[in-house]
Amino acid sequence: MTFPRWPLAGVAALLLAMQAQAADGQKIYTQGGANPAAMACGTCHGADGRGMAAGGFPRLAGLAAGYSAKQLEDFRSGSRANPIMQPIAAALSDEEIQAVTAALAAMPAPLMAGVGRGEKAEGAGEVLALRGAWERNIPECVACHGPGGVGVGESFPPLAGQSAQYLRAQLEAWRQGTRKNDPNDLMGHIARSMTDVEVQAASDYFAGLEHKEASQ
Numbered sequence: 001m002t003f004p005r006w007p008l009a010g011v012a013a014l015l016l017a018m019q020a021q022a023a024d025g026q027k028i029y030t031q032g033g034a035n036p037a038a039m040a041c042g043t044c045h046g047a048d049g050r051g052m053a054a055g056g057f058p059r060l061a062g063l064a065a066g067y068s069a070k071q072l073e074d075f076r077s078g079s080r081a082n083p084i085m086q087p088i089a090a091a092l093s094d095e096e097i098q099a100v101t102a103a104l105a106a107m108p109a110p111l112m113a114g115v116g117r118g119e120k121a122e123g124a125g126e127v128l129a130l131r132g133a134w135e136r137n138i139p140e141c142v143a144c145h146g147p148g149g150v151g152v153g154e155s156f157p158p159l160a161g162q163s164a165q166y167l168r169a170q171l172e173a174w175r176q177g178t179r180k181n182d183p184n185d186l187m188g189h190i191a192r193s194m195t196d197v198e199v200q201a202a203s204d205y206f207a208g209l210e211h212k213e214a215s216q
Contacts, residue, residue, distance in 0.1 A: 025103030053163035062109020066154030125205030
Protein backbone atom coordinates (compact mmCIF):
# COMPACT_ATOMS: atom_id res chain seq x y z
CA MET A 1 0.00 0.00 0.00
CA THR A 2 1.41 3.38 -0.96
CA PHE A 3 0.61 6.87 0.30
CA PRO A 4 0.75 10.12 -1.61
CA ARG A 5 4.11 11.80 -1.19
CA TRP A 6 3.01 15.41 -1.30
CA PRO A 7 1.47 15.58 2.19
CA LEU A 8 4.68 14.28 3.78
CA ALA A 9 6.77 16.65 1.72
CA GLY A 10 4.52 19.50 2.74
CA VAL A 11 4.84 18.61 6.42
CA ALA A 12 8.62 18.35 6.10
CA ALA A 13 8.78 21.76 4.42
CA LEU A 14 6.64 23.25 7.16
CA LEU A 15 8.86 21.77 9.87
CA LEU A 16 11.97 23.10 8.17
CA ALA A 17 10.41 26.54 7.91
CA MET A 18 9.44 26.48 11.57
CA GLN A 19 12.93 25.39 12.56
CA ALA A 20 14.52 28.11 10.48
CA GLN A 21 12.32 30.71 12.09
CA ALA A 22 12.99 29.39 15.60
CA ALA A 23 16.71 29.31 14.92
CA ASP A 24 16.92 33.01 14.05
CA GLY A 25 18.99 34.06 17.04
CA GLN A 26 19.15 37.74 16.10
CA LYS A 27 15.37 37.87 15.79
CA ILE A 28 14.97 36.22 19.19
CA TYR A 29 17.33 38.81 20.67
CA THR A 30 15.50 41.78 19.20
CA GLN A 31 11.89 40.52 19.15
CA GLY A 32 11.69 37.63 21.60
CA GLY A 33 10.94 33.94 21.28
CA ALA A 34 7.90 32.08 19.98
CA ASN A 35 6.45 32.01 23.49
CA PRO A 36 5.38 35.57 24.43
CA ALA A 37 6.93 35.07 27.88
CA ALA A 38 10.36 34.96 26.23
CA MET A 39 10.70 38.71 25.87
CA ALA A 40 13.33 40.33 23.66
CA CYS A 41 16.79 40.21 25.24
CA GLY A 42 17.64 43.67 23.90
CA THR A 43 14.95 45.22 26.09
CA CYS A 44 17.21 44.88 29.12
CA HIS A 45 20.63 44.10 27.67
CA GLY A 46 20.69 46.85 25.06
CA ALA A 47 20.51 46.83 21.28
CA ASP A 48 24.25 46.16 21.07
CA GLY A 49 24.29 43.56 23.86
CA ARG A 50 26.59 45.74 25.98
CA GLY A 51 24.18 45.72 28.93
CA MET A 52 22.56 48.51 30.95
CA ALA A 53 24.64 49.34 33.99
CA ALA A 54 22.02 51.47 35.73
CA GLY A 55 19.63 48.52 35.86
CA GLY A 56 22.29 45.96 36.70
CA PHE A 57 21.78 44.15 33.37
CA PRO A 58 25.05 42.53 32.19
CA ARG A 59 26.87 42.60 28.90
CA LEU A 60 26.05 39.56 26.77
CA ALA A 61 27.83 40.53 23.56
CA GLY A 62 30.84 38.35 22.89
CA LEU A 63 30.15 35.81 25.64
CA ALA A 64 30.95 32.22 24.66
CA ALA A 65 27.80 30.47 23.42
CA GLY A 66 28.37 27.47 25.69
CA TYR A 67 28.63 29.70 28.76
CA SER A 68 25.46 31.66 27.93
CA ALA A 69 23.53 28.47 27.16
CA LYS A 70 24.54 26.98 30.51
CA GLN A 71 23.35 30.10 32.33
CA LEU A 72 19.95 29.93 30.64
CA GLU A 73 19.67 26.24 31.53
CA ASP A 74 20.64 27.04 35.12
CA PHE A 75 17.98 29.75 35.30
CA ARG A 76 15.50 27.11 34.18
CA SER A 77 16.59 24.65 36.86
CA GLY A 78 16.79 27.25 39.63
CA SER A 79 20.48 26.71 40.36
CA ARG A 80 20.84 30.35 39.40
CA ALA A 81 17.96 32.33 40.84
CA ASN A 82 16.68 35.52 39.23
CA PRO A 83 13.03 36.61 39.15
CA ILE A 84 13.39 38.21 35.71
CA MET A 85 15.47 35.60 33.92
CA GLN A 86 13.88 32.41 35.26
CA PRO A 87 10.52 32.78 33.45
CA ILE A 88 12.26 33.97 30.26
CA ALA A 89 14.63 30.99 30.22
CA ALA A 90 11.75 28.61 30.91
CA ALA A 91 9.84 30.03 27.93
CA LEU A 92 12.70 29.49 25.46
CA SER A 93 12.98 26.20 23.59
CA ASP A 94 16.28 24.33 23.48
CA GLU A 95 16.65 25.34 19.85
CA GLU A 96 15.99 29.00 20.65
CA ILE A 97 18.61 28.92 23.40
CA GLN A 98 21.20 27.52 21.01
CA ALA A 99 20.30 30.11 18.37
CA VAL A 100 20.28 33.19 20.57
CA THR A 101 23.47 32.26 22.41
CA ALA A 102 25.24 31.77 19.07
CA ALA A 103 24.01 35.23 18.02
CA LEU A 104 25.30 36.72 21.28
CA ALA A 105 28.72 35.15 20.81
CA ALA A 106 28.95 36.75 17.37
CA MET A 107 28.16 40.25 18.65
CA PRO A 108 31.23 42.51 18.90
CA ALA A 109 32.61 42.83 22.42
CA PRO A 110 34.81 45.63 23.74
CA LEU A 111 38.52 45.04 23.21
CA MET A 112 40.27 45.28 26.55
CA ALA A 113 43.97 45.69 27.19
CA GLY A 114 45.27 42.57 28.92
CA VAL A 115 46.41 43.17 32.49
CA GLY A 116 48.29 40.19 33.90
CA ARG A 117 49.70 39.12 37.25
CA GLY A 118 53.04 40.77 36.43
CA GLU A 119 51.55 44.26 36.51
CA LYS A 120 51.99 46.54 39.50
CA ALA A 121 48.99 46.24 41.82
CA GLU A 122 47.68 49.17 43.85
CA GLY A 123 44.44 49.36 45.80
CA ALA A 124 42.29 46.59 47.26
CA GLY A 125 40.51 45.73 44.02
CA GLU A 126 43.62 45.56 41.87
CA VAL A 127 45.54 43.57 44.48
CA LEU A 128 42.75 41.00 44.70
CA ALA A 129 42.42 40.86 40.91
CA LEU A 130 46.15 40.44 40.21
CA ARG A 131 47.52 38.88 43.41
CA GLY A 132 44.60 37.29 45.25
CA ALA A 133 44.57 36.68 48.98
CA TRP A 134 46.15 33.26 49.25
CA GLU A 135 46.23 33.36 53.05
CA ARG A 136 42.43 32.96 52.75
CA ASN A 137 42.63 30.63 49.72
CA ILE A 138 41.43 33.34 47.35
CA PRO A 139 43.25 33.05 44.01
CA GLU A 140 43.82 36.12 41.87
CA CYS A 141 40.82 36.72 39.62
CA VAL A 142 42.95 36.79 36.45
CA ALA A 143 44.20 33.25 37.15
CA CYS A 144 40.84 31.90 35.97
CA HIS A 145 39.25 34.80 34.10
CA GLY A 146 42.32 35.62 32.02
CA PRO A 147 44.55 38.70 31.72
CA GLY A 148 42.49 41.80 32.35
CA GLY A 149 39.48 39.62 33.15
CA VAL A 150 38.70 39.11 29.46
CA GLY A 151 37.31 35.61 30.06
CA VAL A 152 38.59 32.13 29.22
CA GLY A 153 36.56 29.67 27.14
CA GLU A 154 33.09 28.55 28.16
CA SER A 155 33.75 28.18 31.89
CA PHE A 156 35.19 31.54 32.94
CA PRO A 157 33.23 34.55 31.68
CA PRO A 158 34.68 38.03 31.13
CA LEU A 159 34.65 40.36 34.11
CA ALA A 160 35.99 43.40 32.28
CA GLY A 161 33.23 45.25 30.49
CA GLN A 162 30.62 44.31 33.09
CA SER A 163 29.22 46.98 35.39
CA ALA A 164 30.22 47.18 39.04
CA GLN A 165 26.56 46.79 39.99
CA TYR A 166 26.27 43.50 38.16
CA LEU A 167 29.57 42.08 39.41
CA ARG A 168 28.77 43.02 42.99
CA ALA A 169 25.29 41.48 42.70
CA GLN A 170 26.76 38.17 41.51
CA LEU A 171 29.29 38.02 44.34
CA GLU A 172 26.46 38.68 46.79
CA ALA A 173 24.35 35.97 45.15
CA TRP A 174 27.16 33.44 45.62
CA ARG A 175 27.56 34.57 49.21
CA GLN A 176 23.87 34.07 49.92
CA GLY A 177 23.51 30.83 47.95
CA THR A 178 20.96 32.16 45.45
CA ARG A 179 23.56 31.45 42.79
CA LYS A 180 25.16 28.03 43.10
CA ASN A 181 25.91 26.97 39.55
CA ASP A 182 29.71 26.94 39.66
CA PRO A 183 31.75 23.70 39.76
CA ASN A 184 32.73 22.56 43.26
CA ASP A 185 31.40 25.79 44.80
CA LEU A 186 34.55 27.58 43.63
CA MET A 187 32.98 31.03 43.38
CA GLY A 188 30.82 30.45 46.43
CA HIS A 189 33.93 29.82 48.53
CA ILE A 190 35.74 32.85 47.07
CA ALA A 191 32.78 35.21 47.55
CA ARG A 192 32.18 34.10 51.13
CA SER A 193 35.87 34.63 51.91
CA MET A 194 35.88 38.21 50.61
CA THR A 195 35.18 41.19 52.81
CA ASP A 196 32.50 43.75 51.90
CA VAL A 197 35.27 46.19 50.98
CA GLU A 198 36.90 43.63 48.69
CA VAL A 199 33.59 42.82 46.96
CA GLN A 200 33.08 46.47 46.15
CA ALA A 201 36.72 47.12 45.24
CA ALA A 202 37.07 44.13 42.91
CA SER A 203 33.77 44.99 41.20
CA ASP A 204 34.86 48.60 40.70
CA TYR A 205 38.26 47.50 39.39
CA PHE A 206 36.95 45.26 36.61
CA ALA A 207 34.19 47.71 35.71
CA GLY A 208 36.84 50.39 35.38
CA LEU A 209 38.75 48.37 32.79
CA GLU A 210 35.94 49.15 30.36
CA HIS A 211 37.41 52.62 30.06
CA LYS A 212 40.83 51.25 29.12
CA GLU A 213 39.88 49.60 25.82
CA ALA A 214 42.83 48.58 23.69
CA SER A 215 43.48 50.94 20.78
CA GLN A 216 44.44 48.07 18.45
